[in-house]
Amino acid sequence: MAELRRTKLYDLHIAQGAKMVPFAGWEMPVQYPMGVMGEHLHTRTKAGLFDVSHMGQVILRGENVAKALETLVPADVVGLGQGRQRYGLFTNAAGGILDDLMIANKGDHLFLVVNAACVDQDIAHLRQLEAQGISVEPVAGRALVALQGPEAETVLSALVPGVEAMKFMDVAEFDWQGTTLWISRSGYTGEDGFEISIPEGVTEEFATALLAQDEVAPIGLGARDSLRLEAGMPLYGHDMDTETSPAAAALGWSIPKVRRLGGAREGGFPGADAILSELAAGAAKTRRGLRPEGRAPIREGVEIFAGTEGGEAVGKVCSGGFGPSVGGPIAMAILPLELAEGATVYAELRGKRLPVLLTPIPFHKPSYKR
Amino acid sequence: MLKYTEDHEWLKQDGDEIIVGITAYATEQLGDVVFIELPEVGREVDAGEEIVVIESVKAASDIVAPVAGTITAVNEALPDTPGAVNEDALGTWFFRIKPASMDLDGFMDEAAYNEMIG
Numbered sequence A: 001m002a003e004l005r006r007t008k009l010y011d012l013h014i015a016q017g018a019k020m021v022p023f024a025g026w027e028m029p030v031q032y033p034m035g036v037m038g039e040h041l042h043t044r045t046k047a048g049l050f051d052v053s054h055m056g057q058v059i060l061r062g063e064n065v066a067k068a069l070e071t072l073v074p075a076d077v078v079g080l081g082q083g084r085q086r087y088g089l090f091t092n093a094a095g096g097i098l099d100d101l102m103i104a105n106k107g108d109h110l111f112l113v114v115n116a117a118c119v120d121q122d123i124a125h126l127r128q129l130e131a132q133g134i135s136v137e138p139v140a141g142r143a144l145v146a147l148q149g150p151e152a153e154t155v156l157s158a159l160v161p162g163v164e165a166m167k168f169m170d171v172a173e174f175d176w177q178g179t180t181l182w183i184s185r186s187g188y189t190g191e192d193g194f195e196i197s198i199p200e201g202v203t204e205e206f207a208t209a210l211l212a213q214d215e216v217a218p219i220g221l222g223a224r225d226s227l228r229l230e231a232g233m234p235l236y237g238h239d240m241d242t243e244t245s246p247a248a249a250a251l252g253w254s255i256p257k258v259r260r261l262g263g264a265r266e267g268g269f270p271g272a273d274a275i276l277s278e279l280a281a282g283a284a285k286t287r288r289g290l291r292p293e294g295r296a297p298i299r300e301g302v303e304i305f306a307g308t309e310g311g312e313a314v315g316k317v318c319s320g321g322f323g324p325s326v327g328g329p330i331a332m333a334i335l336p337l338e339l340a341e342g343a344t345v346y347a348e349l350r351g352k353r354l355p356v357l358l359t360p361i362p363f364h365k366p367s368y369k370r
Numbered sequence B: 001m002l003k004y005t006e007d008h009e010w011l012k013q014d015g016d017e018i019i020v021g022i023t024a025y026a027t028e029q030l031g032d033v034v035f036i037e038l039p040e041v042g043r044e045v046d047a048g049e050e051i052v053v054i055e056s057v058k059a060a061s062d063i064v065a066p067v068a069g070t071i072t073a074v075n076e077a078l079p080d081t082p083g084a085v086n087e088d089a090l091g092t093w094f095f096r097i098k099p100a101s102m103d104l105d106g107f108m109d110e111a112a113y114n115e116m117i118g
Helices: A010-015 A035-045 A065-069 A116-132 A152-159 A200-211 A221-230 A272-281 B024-030 B110-117
Strands: A019-023 A026-031 A047-051 A056-061 A084-091 A097-105 A110-114 A135-138 A142-148 A171-176 A179-184 A193-199 A216-218 A285-292 A303-305 A315-323 A328-336 A344-349 A352-359 B009-014 B017-022 B033-037 B050-056 B060-064 B069-074 B093-099
Touching (some): A010 A200, A026 A035, A035 A216, A035 A221, A047 A200, A056 A065, A056 A116, A065 A116, A097 A116, A110 A116, A116 A135, A142 A152, A142 A200, A193 A200, A200 A216, A221 A328, A285 A315, B050 B093
Parallel strands (some): A047 A216
Antiparallel strands (some): A019 A026, A056 A110, A056 A135, A097 A110, A142 A193, A179 A193, A285 A328, A285 A352, A303 A315, B017 B093
């Protein structure tokens, strides 16, 4: 096995008492002494600092770069205003999902953030755009952190005045002690917050300055997962993959009218025929929320049945666990649309079928600053 | 005197029964415990049989019967307050078992257990 990579915050994680685990080729903090539950609740009430340096950062440049990216991503990139960010998907020819990503329009270039596990594949995929005169530049020498939670604005603006004026999904550059931070007002927790790309040389100093504020605690991958699950956010490789269509993953919202059938820039991305006809007709199944009636968490892979006995499974849990803010188990599964909201289905756990309520996603209401 | 198993359980003899819980080391590894399912009182179990389901925010795991015998009691407060295990591992029992034979010599003492977990 290849050696695990370490982020620029590795020493700081160790100093903070982090338990480190292998994750997508990196050695990352899964939790700190506060524990997953405490870290989760801290992020919901104050501010959590996440090291997300393992994620891929990519710059695309060239004439008509937005138009070019639309050949790979079914989002409205052309219509993305300068200083704004948008969520999108890389799709494949079969109509499945290769990865999800954030796309920022920074004026003379697009800035993308992609998943750690998919970064090599994504860059190879993006290199197709070189034929259209687009340069694909993996960002070297920059780390990425996320600051999330209701106190994130107060904490960050103390160090970087001006960020308080940003709205949800704004992107901008700010100076911090002579270095340039690329900041977006976004995140993966359902809380208000920021994602900050920092030159590697000052990453530890910047993170230390954030952690010096009482409201800020370091948060590991464990709480990152429970926070995003409560926020109903999908995770690549779990809630979506090459076998899952955007509609099945409940990500049809990321494909705007302009790219759909009859739109001004209809289709033109991999798998467009399958994806757009499914969206037009309405998908037979989609990602739904599940609330087990008891206390037992139902986790990824647990099969869901319509009745208490017999029958084929109607779906499988794609993400599941315990929601600390919800105070109970929560899960998501791709299930037939014909099952009504509020209906009871059954999760087969250790040979027993346990009742589970079909509920809307998210489980925890987001608090973005729009 | 407490005895310990390789599965990170502590055993305490009480008359002709054994009281079983899990160690602080185990709770640290598990993280915050959010769900516990206990066996039925009166159940006859084999040594090594998985009889308790314990789930933390991170993962599900099992607790096995350290010896063959009959479950004589379970800590009924535990499923409603699973976090007690994190707060006080040694003070939180899971079940009592009446063993087929009371021979605890094969289990570790505290020093041996501490050496095992390093």
